[in-house]
Amino acid sequence: MSVSKGKAQLTTLQRICYGAGESSATLANTTIGFFFLFFMTDVIGLAPALAGAVVMIGNIWDAVTDPFVGWLSDRSHNRFGRRRVWILGSAIPLGITFALIWSSPGSALGQWATFAYYTAFYMAYIFVITSFMVPYTTLGMELTNDYDERTSLAMWRMIFNIGLSLPATVLPKILVDMFEQPKQGYFTMGWIIGAAIMLFPFLVIFAGRERPMKTDDTPFFKSFVESLKFRPFRQAVLMYIFAWLPIKLLMAVMLYYFKYYLNMARSFELAMGIMMVVATLALPFWNYLSGRLDKRRAYMVGLASFSLMIMVLLLPKTFLARLLPVIAFLIGFTVSSMHIMPVAIVPEAIDAGIAAGVPASEGIWNGVVTFVQKTSSALAIFMIGVVLDLVGYNAGAAVQTNATLVALKVLVAVVPALLTVLGIIVASGFRIGRGSQAAEKAGAR
Structure with a gap:
């Protein structure tokens, strides 16, 4: 298949709006990557092996749900577009499920009950962010078929990805340290960052409509x-x-x-x-x-x-x-x-x-x-x-x-x-x- 260079179809503002969608995943996943394991072991008191198992189960669940969500989004028919309905529909649940993984179940629960608590909330978060990221990634190739313009879309995604990685490693610690009790600090941090990551998916709707594509029934x-x-x-x-x-x-x-x-x-x-x-x-x-x-x-x-x-x-x-x-x-x-x-x-x-x-x-x-x-x-x-x-x-x-x-x-x-x-x-x-x-x-x- 020869890939030719076509006429640019998207404005700079549309490319920026598409790239901004990457911000939600960057803020959420960077915060989780740096702090979630420490939070479970040193703040909640969950045994390290069980805390590691929470993350491992979440990663397995994440990998399994990715292609399935992609398959489901292919079969979505809505006036907002089959990708954008998933992106918009996952925005608020994404912020809520992110915030909930930083909540405390209370000291009355034992180790296994606490393990089940965080596994359930983490798997819920994983499913929601998958419901956002897979359609969002697919939308990029459906906004344009221009060879170079797709590279430009990828560039704007990575500008937000790399650009927010550093703040995402610093801001959570600053927010947590504002509180005397670490549990309260993490809980508040979760809702503040959760509120922020709810907003970016709404910018993606201004990136334009995806090109009509034939739905495969396989x-x-x-x-x-x-x-x-x-x-x-x-x-x-x-x-x-x-x-x-x-x-x-x-x-x-x-x-x-x-x-x-x-x-x-x-x-x-x-x-x-x-x-x-x-x-x-x-x-x-x-x-x-x-x-x-x-x-x-x-x-x-x-x-x-x-x-x-x-x-x-x-x-x-x-x-x-x-x-x-x-x-x-x-x-x-x-x-x-x-x-x-x-x-x-x-x-x-x-x-x-x-x-x-x-x-x-x-x-x-x-x-x-x-x-x-x-x-x-x-x-x-x-x-x-x-x-x-x-x-x-x-x-x-x-x-x-x-x-x-x-x-x-x-x-x-x-x-x-x-x-x-x-x-x-x-x-x-x-x-x-x-x-x-x-x-x-x-x-x-």
């Missing part, structure tokens, strides 16, 4: 399997995974790396701040590069640059300490490409699948992407814990074993670099792009 499980049989889509999903997994690994391991290898725990916020700010500011550059080259080549340039920069973290700690701001700047610049390019590439593979007659509709394609992404991320985070256990990591110890320090360097540098190399290899065989002659053969399975 049963859910057959649609799921058929989408993965389509080779260009499998490639696009792998390109997505090999770009996002390194970022997930960095998020999970970087604090350990700063605290135990560099002995610079207080510099963690500075380095992360530089990376996030630079990653946000660099998004227009990668959008421009995609226009000059194409998405596949820009993806490969970004991942190759990242793999080189991340290996710098293997150098001696004295060198890294002196050049920390510069290194954070360069890593942030390359990480920016890994946010925008995979999100922009996936819709082209989905369009190719639809054009090739694959019996799967738009919503389930995007649901499959998030299913694979969340499943692989959960597995990666689990493996980090296994590796740290195997090498003798001692939580809170001032000095870690040499094996632990080596493992941290491998996890923060070598593994992400290898994943990006795999992404480049997959991308080298991806043949869907602007004006590509080989793209006509993309429908071959």
Whole structure:
């Protein structure tokens, strides 16, 4: 399928309104990622194993519901549009369910009852945010079929995503610390941020109406399997995974790396701040590069640059300490490409699948992407814990074993670099792009 450059269909305001929808997920998921486990163990008093099980069950439920919600949204018929009715309908429940996971069931409940309480509320939140994010993601490819304009939509999504990540790591702690009782602080924080995340979905309605698309009547499980049989889509999903997994690994391991290898725990916020700010500011550059080259080549340039920069973290700690701001700047610049390019590439593979007659509709394609992404991320985070256990990591110890320090360097540098190399290899065989002659053969399975 040849993907040509068409006339731009959306105004800048419409693109911003669409991108703003990403704010709800960023505020909610970043807050949960940094504080929810700590809240359950240190504020509520839930046993760490049970608290971890709450998160694990939620992740499994999240992965399972993604393709199903996509399949259901494909079959929604409403004057507001089949995606927008889900986006608008989930806005208020999203804020409420987010707030409820920060409530306290009271000290009278035992461990298992408390576990059931948070599992139920967390699963409710997961279903609601899935009901928002899968239709929202699908809407992006249905607002326009222009090759470069889709990259622009992805850029605006990532501007809000990366731009709000830093405030989302700072604001919750500020709100909690305003109260003498932590339970009251977390409860209030939940409702304040919950109220904020209710608002952004309403901006998405000003992004425009989705293009009319034919609803596919293929049963859910057959649609799921058929989408993965389509080779260009499998490639696009792998390109997505090999770009996002390194970022997930960095998020999970970087604090350990700063605290135990560099002995610079207080510099963690500075380095992360530089990376996030630079990653946000660099998004227009990668959008421009995609226009000059194409998405596949820009993806490969970004991942190759990242793999080189991340290996710098293997150098001696004295060198890294002196050049920390510069290194954070360069890593942030390359990480920016890994946010925008995979999100922009996936819709082209989905369009190719639809054009090739694959019996799967738009919503389930995007649901499959998030299913694979969340499943692989959960597995990666689990493996980090296994590796740290195997090498003798001692939580809170001032000095870690040499094996632990080596493992941290491998996890923060070598593994992400290898994943990006795999992404480049997959991308080298991806043949869907602007004006590509080989793209006509993309429908071959």
